[in-house]
Structure formats: C-alpha cells, structure tokens
Amino acid sequence: MAKIKKTNAIPNAKKNRVATSPEARENQLISLAVDLAEQQLRDGTASSQVISHFLKLASTKEKLEREILEKQKDLITAKTENLHSAQRIEELYENAMNALKGYSGRDDSDD
Structure with a gap:
C-alpha cells in the first residue's frame, strides 16, 4: 500500500520570500488573512464576523x-x-x- 504524505501546508499556497522587516512581515500576514477570508467567502464557509467585516468595509x-x-x-x-x-x-x-x-x-x- 502506498504511503500518503501529510503536510500542514495550505493547498495552492504561494511561496513568498522571508520578510526583512516587521512591517513587511505584517503585510505578508495581512495578505494571507485576506486571501483566506476570500477563499472562505467563495466556499461559503466564512464566519459571520468575516462577512460582517467585509460588509462594513463596503458601507x-x-x-x-x-x-x-x-x-x-x-x-x-x-x-x-x-x-x-x-x-x-x-x-x-x-x-x-x-x-x-x-x-x-x-x-x-x-x-
């Protein structure tokens, strides 16, 4: 039987360079969070807080x-x-x- 390799990586994750400053790291994390929220909204799995946040931004x-x-x-x-x-x-x-x-x-x- 073939072994299945498990990884904790997010599927289709982009490989980004390591941030060289705290500001760059913060921007990377914000980008990842927004990408995740977008995926959750597309999949219909977003929490009410995520939905409310983006509705507020659109107001x-x-x-x-x-x-x-x-x-x-x-x-x-x-x-x-x-x-x-x-x-x-x-x-x-x-x-x-x-x-x-x-x-x-x-x-x-x-x-």
Missing part, C-alpha cells in the same frame, strides 16, 4: 470615514509644509537684515 459610512482620514492626512502635510516654509522665510529675513546692517556700516558681531 457608505466607511467610505466617508476613509475620505475624511485622507483629507486630515493632507491637512497635516500642508500644515507641516507651511511651518517649514515659515521657518525658511524667517531665515531669509534674518539674512537680509544682517546684510543691510553690513551695508550701513554697523558692526554687530557681538550679537
């Missing part, structure tokens, strides 16, 4: 919340750029003032 409220988060992210980026710009302008004004002092003959090297 209008969820889409609006994602839009709001994107806008908040853009706003924070704009504020950061504005702060850097203000600092650069302040630097330019200071350089201009120092140049004007030099032209007027004042020597404030002790400041």
Whole structure:
C-alpha cells in the first residue's frame, strides 16, 4: 500500500520570500488573512464576523470615514509644509537684515 504524505501546508499556497522587516512581515500576514477570508467567502464557509467585516468595509459610512482620514492626512502635510516654509522665510529675513546692517556700516558681531 502506498504511503500518503501529510503536510500542514495550505493547498495552492504561494511561496513568498522571508520578510526583512516587521512591517513587511505584517503585510505578508495581512495578505494571507485576506486571501483566506476570500477563499472562505467563495466556499461559503466564512464566519459571520468575516462577512460582517467585509460588509462594513463596503458601507457608505466607511467610505466617508476613509475620505475624511485622507483629507486630515493632507491637512497635516500642508500644515507641516507651511511651518517649514515659515521657518525658511524667517531665515531669509534674518539674512537680509544682517546684510543691510553690513551695508550701513554697523558692526554687530557681538550679537
């Protein structure tokens, strides 16, 4: 009688490279979880929690919340750029003032 070799591997599993960072590993695990959830949904074996999760993702409220988060992210980026710009302008004004002092003959090297 032929021996049957048992493996714990998932059928049709993709062979992925080993992650080199915690973030990459997390992304790999997320990808595997999503793939498994998709397979469960296709097979009709998904739990009610899995089904509810993906129904929630498809809701209008969820889409609006994602839009709001994107806008908040853009706003924070704009504020950061504005702060850097203000600092650069302040630097330019200071350089201009120092140049004007030099032209007027004042020597404030002790400041």
